[in-house]
Amino acid sequence: METTMRTLQMTFDDELVMELDQVVQESHTNRSAFTREALRMAIALYHQRKLVEKHRAGYLRYPVTPDEFSVWEEEQAWGEQ
Numbered sequence: 836m837e838t839t840m841r842t843l844q845m846t847f848d849d850e851l852v853m854e855l856d857q858v859v860q861e862s863h864t865n866r867s868a869f870t871r872e873a874l875r876m877a878i879a880l881y882h883q884r885k886l887v888e889k890h891r892a893g894y895l896r897y898p899v900t901p902d903e904f905s906v907w908e909e910e911q912a913w914g915e916q
Contacts, residue, residue, distance in 0.1 A: 847855070859869050 855866060855869065859865055862869065
């Protein structure tokens with residue numbers, strides 16, 4: 836499977852570029868590869884946070900009732916007591 840790459844122009848401040856260059860030198864990669872991976876991680880984190888917020892909103896709309904999970908208490912195996 837061949838991946839098509841596109842060139843994007845981005846603007847960074849000098850301090851960030853200096854940090855980026857230090858990291859890519861230490862990790863034996865290049866700016867583009869490092870930035871691609873950082874963006875993938877940031878996008879995954881974004882989606883994870885959206886999912887957490889969706890779940891939070893659902894629990895706020897429909898809170899857990901005090902006896903909702905009590906029916907399972909007898910099913911739990913805690914080992915020897």
